[in-house]
Amino acid sequence: xxxxxxxxxxxxxxxSLLCVGLDSDLERVTGKYKKLKHPxxxxxxxxxxxxxxLVCAYKPNSxxxxxxxxxxxxxxxxxxxxxxKNYPQIPIILDAKRGDIGSSNKGYVKFAFDxxxxxxxxxxxxxxxxxxxxxxxxxxxxxxxxxHTSNLGANELQDLNVIPGGKAAPESLFDSGRxxxxxxxxxxxxxxxxxxxxxxxxxxxxxxxCMLVVGATYPKELKEIRKITGERxxxxxxIGAQGGDVEKTVKAGLNSKKKGIIVNSSRGIIFSENPRTExxxxxxKINFYRI
Amino acid sequence: xxxxxxxxxxxxxxxSLLCVGLDSDLERVTGKYKKLKHPxxxxxxxxxxxxxxLVCAYKPNSxxxxxxxxxxxxxxxxxxxxxxKNYPQIPIILDAKRGDIGSSNKGYVKFAFDxxxxxxxxxxxxxxxxxxxxxxxxxxxxxxxxxHTSNLGANELQDLNVIPGGKAAPESLFDSGRxxxxxxxxxxxxxxxxxxxxxxxxxxxxxxxCMLVVGATYPKELKEIRKITGERxxxxxxIGAQGGDVEKTVKAGLNSKKKGIIVNSSRGIIFSENPRTExxxxxxKINFYRI
Numbered sequence: 001x002x003x004x005x006x007x008x009x010x011x012x013x014x015x016s017l018l019c020v021g022l023d024s025d026l027e028r029v030t031g032k033y034k035k036l037k038h039p040x041x042x043x044x045x046x047x048x049x050x051x052x053x054l055v056c057a058y059k060p061n062s063x064x065x066x067x068x069x070x071x072x073x074x075x076x077x078x079x080x081x082x083x084x085k086n087y088p089q090i091p092i093i094l095d096a097k098r099g100d101i102g103s104s105n106k107g108y109v110k111f112a113f114d115x116x117x118x119x120x121x122x123x124x125x126x127x128x129x130x131x132x133x134x135x136x137x138x139x140x141x142x143x144x145x146x147x148h149t150s151n152l153g154a155n156e157l158q159d160l161n162v163i164p165g166g167k168a169a170p171e172s173l174f175d176s177g178r179x180x181x182x183x184x185x186x187x188x189x190x191x192x193x194x195x196x197x198x199x200x201x202x203x204x205x206x207x208x209x210c211m212l213v214v215g216a217t218y219p220k221e222l223k224e225i226r227k228i229t230g231e232r233x234x235x236x237x238x239i240g241a242q243g244g245d246v247e248k249t250v251k252a253g254l255n256s257k258k259k260g261i262i263v264n265s266s267r268g269i270i271f272s273e274n275p276r277t278e279x280x281x282x283x284x285k286i287n288f289y290r291i
Numbered sequence: 292x293x294x295x296x297x298x299x300x301x302x303x304x305x306x307s308l309l310c311v312g313l314d315s316d317l318e319r320v321t322g323k324y325k326k327l328k329h330p331x332x333x334x335x336x337x338x339x340x341x342x343x344x345l346v347c348a349y350k351p352n353s354x355x356x357x358x359x360x361x362x363x364x365x366x367x368x369x370x371x372x373x374x375x376k377n378y379p380q381i382p383i384i385l386d387a388k389r390g391d392i393g394s395s396n397k398g399y400v401k402f403a404f405d406x407x408x409x410x411x412x413x414x415x416x417x418x419x420x421x422x423x424x425x426x427x428x429x430x431x432x433x434x435x436x437x438x439h440t441s442n443l444g445a446n447e448l449q450d451l452n453v454i455p456g457g458k459a460a461p462e463s464l465f466d467s468g469r470x471x472x473x474x475x476x477x478x479x480x481x482x483x484x485x486x487x488x489x490x491x492x493x494x495x496x497x498x499x500x501c502m503l504v505v506g507a508t509y510p511k512e513l514k515e516i517r518k519i520t521g522e523r524x525x526x527x528x529x530i531g532a533q534g535g536d537v538e539k540t541v542k543a544g545l546n547s548k549k550k551g552i553i554v555n556s557s558r559g560i561i562f563s564e565n566p567r568t569e570x571x572x573x574x575x576k577i578n579f580y581r582i
Binding site for chain 1: 353354358360361364388391398399400401405418421422440442445446449451452453454480486533
């Protein structure tokens with residue numbers, strides 16, 4: 001079964017659009033787990049066992065494991081193995097934000113899908129479609145391309161107005177019909193994040209495996225992106241610790257079938273007093289605004 | 292000593308602007324090394340011992356190690372450790388192309404600079420300056436921001452014309468003085484890669500630790516970027532297997548002091564019949580065009 005099929009089944013069975021982010025920063029993993037041999041893994045197992053019937057996906061962020069070197073990579077591997085063995089119905093999204101030239105991306109494909117065995121990965125768009133070929137060829141996997149990220153400074157490049165059509169007009173054309181040409185071009189200008197959304201929808205998604213990442217902290221932009229990307233799933237981080245608003249996010253993000261979003265919360269759930277309670281609360285809150 | 296100081300010293304001592312890319316794809320590591328317990332590391336040690344007096348840096352690409360899971364991560368760690376112990380004068384650039392929100396980037400900082408102990412890292416610009424704060428704060432490290440990459444499809448986003456100044460003009464202004472405003476804006480438009488170069492030079496580089504990555508396969512763009520970035524070092528992959536031309540690259544890339552470029556070749560050297568000979572040839576060829 002491909003990523004989309006797996007996702008749709010668990011969304012239905014768990015009645016959930018909630019993804020729990022396994023951002024298990026060792027510095028924040030508490031006393032009891034810290035003493036164990038594999039603290040990040042044991043902590044994750046505890047979170048997973050408490051929340052598996054409330055989520056539609058888990059999203060470990062690779063950075064928090066790589067930070068601990070080999071031990072961290074092992075904890076990430078154990079976490080993925082544990083999920084696949086005990087909860088094979090729940091898709092795993094590796095939040096790794098990779099993106100290199102094609103020959104190097106083959107290495108990241110092996111890391112994510114062979115070594116860890118995840119179902120989906122997050123990717124940078126900056127090198128363009130051609131660079132992502134080793135990922136795009138994987139029809140059964142989920143590829144989440146960064147479109148508008150959740151951070152405060154996301155606007156610096158992502159909100160820049162771009163002139164689609166690539167290269168500037170030839171100088172001759174530009175000279176002969178300057179004002180008219182400028183006007184035509186000005187009408188076409190769109191922010192970079194919307195251009196990325198269009199390229200992904202129109203050109204990158206030939207195998208039906210491309211989706212987008214849009215931060216909950218930008219509901220207006222999320223609404224625009226929903227229009228461009230049609231029914232495709234959008235991964236939405238930024239709820240909880242980062243301050244995204246659940247009502248605005250859900251209303252802006254849902255597709256016509258009242259689905260099509262994966263709403264992620266990491267720190268707000270896993271480092272709370274009671275992760276199960278927090279996960280249930282957020283799952284239900286998301287569902288409340290779906291109706 | 293900071294990255295820039297370390298680099299300048301080795302450039303002088305080895306009379307070299309050559310970086311050898313340790314892209315030790317296990318599938319291409321040959322028979323003799325493949326049988327050893329740590330094939331990627333043993334292969335790297337062989338390459339390093341043969342070339343250490345010919346280079347100004349080594350650049351392992353993380354993807355080829357992550358591809359092999361824990362063994363690969365261990366080989367990467369061993370390689371960095373070996374370099375630091377035996378050739379501490381040679382800077383290590385981790386080609387990891389990372390880029391996440393700030394709290395996650397802290398994890399990548401730990402991976403690169405604490406666990407591996409490298410001197411520099413490559414980074415994606417898409418999330419903006421604010422996201423990279425945990426890196427930008429490291430005054431002694433080298434940060435190479437992707438500007439114009441070497442791959443065939445780099446133009447898809449990187450060559451897009453953008454309108455600096457961020458947001459579009461307010462609609463009122465746009466309506467009242469449409470043609471005049473359009474003209475002014477049109478004059479300002481620049482390709483995204485040049486905007487990235489400008490932002491990095493003018494805003495991101497407050498600690499003097501930011502440099503750029505520009506592919507050798509785009510000498511015209513390299514020349515433009517040199518104008519924007521001043522004397523700062525540019526990391527240039529794409530020579531050798533990717534087809535970049537040495538003469539064009541060196542002539543377009545050098546700064547006013549006939550330095551300021553790190554020219555990388557990976558596969559063209561490490562998988563050649565005789566890596567030392569190839570490294571020497573390329574080092575000398577680069578120097579030939581420096582004069």
